[in-house]
Amino acid sequence: MPRIVVDVMPKPEILDPQGKAIAGALPRLGLTGFTGVRQGKRFELTVDGDVTEEVLEQARTAAATLLSNPVIEDVTRVEVIPEA
């Protein structure tokens, strides 16, 4: 069944303590090629049937209201992914 992926990331100006913790741990593992890490969320919505414009609009509504907090997060992607 087709799936819609929604990516949600903390806004650039918002502190991201989880990302900071990961960025601090990387050098301790010998992984020194990175200057920063941001942690966000990725959702996969399984669609019942075809992905119509109406379903995509529902996914955008869900992304903006239920899946993200618009005060601190940005929805960076709402997109159909090819079937596996």
Place this chain on the structure above:
Amino acid sequence: MPRIVVDVMPKPEILDPQGKAIAGALPRLGLTGFTGVRQGKRFELTVDGDVTEEVLEQARTAAATLLSNPVIEDVTRVEVIPEA
């Protein structure tokens, strides 16, 4: 600066209570086009300089050891994203 994105999703056979909770909330918002939701994580690693094969290998190591728990999660993507 270039960024590497790492996507981590719960394994298909693993229960995903956050996804289940979202799937239960969608119909209450009138969003009835979906049969299931899975919630995973999305990381953006900022690279200091060019993305060499060595840096990508470091990102794969980080994804497999620090960013995911291989018992319950799959790394579904380690990829350079174009500069904004």
